[in-house]
Amino acid sequence: MTAHVTQMKTAAETALAAEFVAAKAALPGTAAVGALRESAFAVIAEKGLPHRRVEHWHYTDLRSAMRDAKPLAGLPDAAALAAAKAAIVPHARPGLAKLVLLDGSFVPELSDLADLPQGVQVMPMAKALAEGNSEVIARLGALEVAQGDHALALNASFMSDGVVIVVAADAEVKAPLNLIHLRSNAATASFARSLVLVNAGAKFTLIEAYESTAGRAADVEAQLNDALEIVVGEGAEVEHVLLQQLPRATLALTTMTVDLAAQSAFNSFALVLGAGLSRRQLYVRYSGEHAKAGLRGASLLKDRQHADTTLIMDHAVPNGESRELFKHVLDGASTGVYQGKVIVRPHAQKTDGGMKSNALLLSDDATMNNKPELEIFADDVVCGHGATVGALDEDLLFYLMARGLPKAEAERLLIQAFVGEAIEFVSAEPLRDALNGHVDAWLSER
């Protein structure tokens, strides 16, 4: 006998359902996109928001964290645009072409569309959806391993705009493209959806930044749920760097999917400093052989911040290589979550996987949840993982202090080294310096 339990809908779930009914006609897209939205929202209507009894949401109970669903952010008004314009200057990487999204809407007048690097084309996602661009629509939510994902389904239901970036085959794009996600200081929910198609043999670097136009002190409760899908063509090389400095009042869900063709390479590094509650989801699928991916990141948290990094590496074909290295530095009463799963499908022989998650607890009240998993169905593979949680090593501290370093400076040096081990993988030195600068600033505020 089975008992069918109908879960009571929360205020947020009820609001989302009403919002979907009210908004869907006005959201951009052809009938095909509408159908995609309907089937995506069916996941939410059926399962509700994910909660701690859903295994991979166990440590980030979105259902209880999301007390309400904020109204959809509309198109930015003149005041929001003016604030965004003023805010961009410190956020943009100097000398790089930038694309700006404000509350999930692409803002051409703040973007450098005329100065895009050679070989790069950009179009607004809203336009692609409205025009029924079949190449774009076919890619949305296509990655099998990410299907059924709650956050991605919610994004697909409400996706408003974003960017579609296409990199031509064999284009060697030297200058990185800077994608800046700005949130205005408004109690709204935004759902940006972007797609990056890197054609065969091309080289491309994308730098993403998440910020508020009102700076880190913005205190209005905002919600964002963004998705970025990256398709890496045969032999193409893509590097991705992300810096998240959203205000504490923001709840941020971001999903990145990566589809790797044969001989391709993908490397990502994310520095998470902001948001009260954040969850990054990464889904990587090896579609062609001899592809290599490295996912790395560092989350520096304090007070009551909660940051979750959940990833799945899906080795669907033989001869793939994957590396993960994630660092958490947890101060105050903060919580870090790392869930990393490496799947090696039955025929994916000669897979080489290595995963490491290290957490440093700077306070007795900080919590780390570390969950590395290997699901290996092939017999000729090399896969390993390691997870550590600990305080700063007393012997290292004593050694540095015995050489004259005051305790705070000794701690600082050790934390920089701890985080630096992951930052080291970012290939461009100015970017590494900028990331290390953010780490230093965080340490100075301790």
Place this chain on the structure above:
Amino acid sequence: MLEIKNLHVAIEDGSKKILNGLNLTVHNGEVAAIMGPNGSGKSTLSYVIAGKPDYEVLDGEILLDGRNILDLEPNERAAAGIFLAFQYPIEIPGVATMTFLKAALNAQLKEKGQDVLTTPEFMRRTFAAADKLEINRDMLKRALNVGFSGGEKKRMEILQMALLEPKICILDETDSGLDIDALRIVSEGVNALRSPDRGFLVITHYQRLLNHIVPDVVHVMNAGRIVKSGGKELALELEANGYRDYQTAA
């Protein structure tokens, strides 16, 4: 001058007493050797002087030039002139040796109220000291002590000693893990630092090191106190007869 008076020390949880009323003076310009069997408290003594937090001082004083340093943090003791060359120098992944050396040197200068070194001046001093110890530039670029051989680690300790110019140098079993060539380089490095206004406390099991760093006085330690003091010939006597006589006496 370092003066240790009636020092009683237990490990932090109080479960075991290690130093039992130890008295010792190291004069400026003097090289004092401490020899003693395993477990006599030699390494504990060196850690307590440097300020390691795992120990509880129950009684006594440690005076550096007449000032009690027991209430000082390890970094303040370092700036006051205490230097401990570790028996097992610690590997610090991710911290480049040059970064560490500069941070240490400048922290001490700041603590003393002096100007920090310019980068060219720091480099000049470091390279000059490194050359004398046969430490190559490549080693200075690597993470501190990571992947260094035993001899390289000990040479790195002496390099730090040379740069930091302490008043009292404590060498904790510096000869352990060294081959003959490394022992010679390290000893020459130490001897070059001997000066009328600097004292050395050389802790060792074996007389071998004392052929290279010739002591002015030799102290025998057992059960947490100094049980005999004498000239350098005392080391030879210990080498011949062992510690048996002193252990029964204790």
